[in-house]
Amino acid sequence: MVSAAAVLVSAILVVANSDKSDKVCPSKYPGYLISDGTEAIFQGCYHSAGSKSVLPKTPMVNFRQEIDWDLWTSHGSARAMVKKCGMVALARGAAYFGVEFYGECYYGDDPNFAQRKVTLDDDCETLCGLDVGGPSAMVVYKIEHWAPQCPTVNVGYNLDSTHWAWNRGCYSHTSSEPVFPMDSMANFRYNIDWYELADSGHAGSIVKRCGQVALKKGATFFGIELFGNCFYGSSPAIDGGELACKLDKCFWDVGKSKALMLYKVVDI
Numbered sequence: 001m002v003s004a005a006a007v008l009v010s011a012i013l014v015v016a017n018s019d020k021s022d023k024v025c026p027s028k029y030p031g032y033l034i035s036d037g038t039e040a041i042f043q044g045c046y047h048s049a050g051s052k053s054v055l056p057k058t059p060m061v062n063f064r065q066e067i068d069w070d071l072w073t074s075h076g077s078a079r080a081m082v083k084k085c086g087m088v089a090l091a092r093g094a095a096y097f098g099v100e101f102y103g104e105c106y107y108g109d110d111p112n113f114a115q116r117k118v119t120l121d122d123d124c125e126t127l128c129g130l131d132v133g134g135p136s137a138m139v140v141y142k143i144e145h146w147a148p149q150c151p152t153v154n155v156g157y158n159l160d161s162t163h164w165a166w167n168r169g170c171y172s173h174t175s176s177e178p179v180f181p182m183d184s185m186a187n188f189r190y191n192i193d194w195y196e197l198a199d200s201g202h203a204g205s206i207v208k209r210c211g212q213v214a215l216k217k218g219a220t221f222f223g224i225e226l227f228g229n230c231f232y233g234s235s236p237a238i239d240g241g242e243l244a245c246k247l248d249k250c251f252w253d254v255g256k257s258k259a260l261m262l263y264k265v266v267d268i
Contacts, residue, residue, distance in 0.1 A: 023161070024117045025124035027139075028077045028131045030164035030268075031155030034086035037147035039155045040097070043111070045118045045128035048100055048138040054115050055098045055106040055140065061088050064103035078102070078130040082141065089143060098140040099132040111140060149242040150250045153202040156263070157253075159211040165222070165263040169242045170250035173225045173260035179238060180223065180231035180260075186213045189228030203227065203252040207263065214265055223260040227252075236262060 024044065031041040046054045063084050072078045078099070085105035089097035094107035118127045118137055127137035150170040158164045173179045188209055197203050203224070210230035214222035219232040243249050249259040 023120045025120065025122075025128040026158065026161060027128075029079075029154055029156070030158055030166070030266075031141075031144075032077075032079050032082045032086070032131075033152070033155060034083055034090060034143070036151075037145055038086070038090060039144045039146055040082055040086045040141035041144050041155070042131065043096070043113070043140040043142050045124070045133060045137055045139045046098075046113075046115045047118060047122075047127075047136065048098075048115070048133065049136050052115060053106070054111045054113060054138055055096060055108045057106065059107075061085070061105040062103060063105060064101065067103050072130050076130070078132040081132055086141065086143065094143070096140060096142050098138040100138040101135055102132055106138065153253050154204065156266075157204045157207045157211070158268075159208055159215060159265070162268050163211070163215060164266050164268055165207055165211045166266050167253065168221075168262040168264050169238075170255060171223070171236075171238050171260050171262055172240065172243055172258065173223070173231070173255065174258050177237070177240070178231070179236045179262065180221075180233040182231075184217075184219075184232050186210070186230040186232075187228060188230055189226060192228050197252055201252070203254040206230075206254055211263060211265060220265050221262060222265070223262040224254040225260040226257050227254055231260065238262065 027042040031039050034040050081103055085097050085099050088105050089107035095109045096111045097107040127134045131139055133139045148169040152167045156164050156166040171179050175182055188206055206228055210222050210224050213230055214232040217232055220234045221236045222232040224230055250261050255261045
């Protein structure tokens with residue numbers, strides 16, 4: 001006779017496994033710069049076998065012979081390959097593209113998002129690692145046109161498993177003309193790891209912390225001024241337009257003194 005404890009443990013395991021299988025593979029970054037004014041926004045990692053694919057399997061451009069594994073490992077992503085495939089799609093006027101088997105590039109305008117996404121149970125590292133598809137998997141991107149005054153290090157940053165922060169430019173932010181109310185602020189300036197920022201070449205960790213504050217406050221936008229002053233709200237005052245790009249204004253994807261790098265909270 002099966003004990004009540006055994007039944008309870010079995011039920012817990014079923015629920016845990018069910019929950020895990022529903023969780024899709026996350027991206028390293030939510031998007032990549034393809035060229036000046038063009039971004040590739042991550043749409044997900046999908047199983048891809050034969051005709052069961054998000055994008056048509058023909059035409060295809062193969063860059064597998066140009067893979068630089070050492071570079072990918074050092075960057076923690078295959079951004080160079082994403083850019084190559086994005087440039088192909090851009091030149092052909094396609095709205096979407098995908099990378100499969102690390103270097104096979106597909107593109108089109110009518111993706112079939114009904115295909116099954118790769119989940120945590122499927123081995124994300126092998127099938128979706130470095131933000132490109134592995135064997136029988138395709139990481140899909142949407143092309144977006146956006147030309148900020150100040151070039152960014154990254155298109156955006158993941159905030160949690162269901163939200164990411166999309167960089168929307170660099171704006172003047174002063175007490176007399178603030179982008180957000182001055183009292184809608186959290187201060188992270190005294191907890192900055194400058195060595196981490198210098199080593200990574202961006203302030204993504206601060207962007208993530210600020211974005212999580214915005215999420216808790218129910219705000220749809222946020223921004224960082226003076227490296228660690230975090231402001232948030234849902235109606236940023238940006239009618240004056242972006243600042244002309246200068247290193248003394250926005251740097252490492254955050255604002256410096258009297259300048260604010262603005263982000264929009266986006267659902268994954």
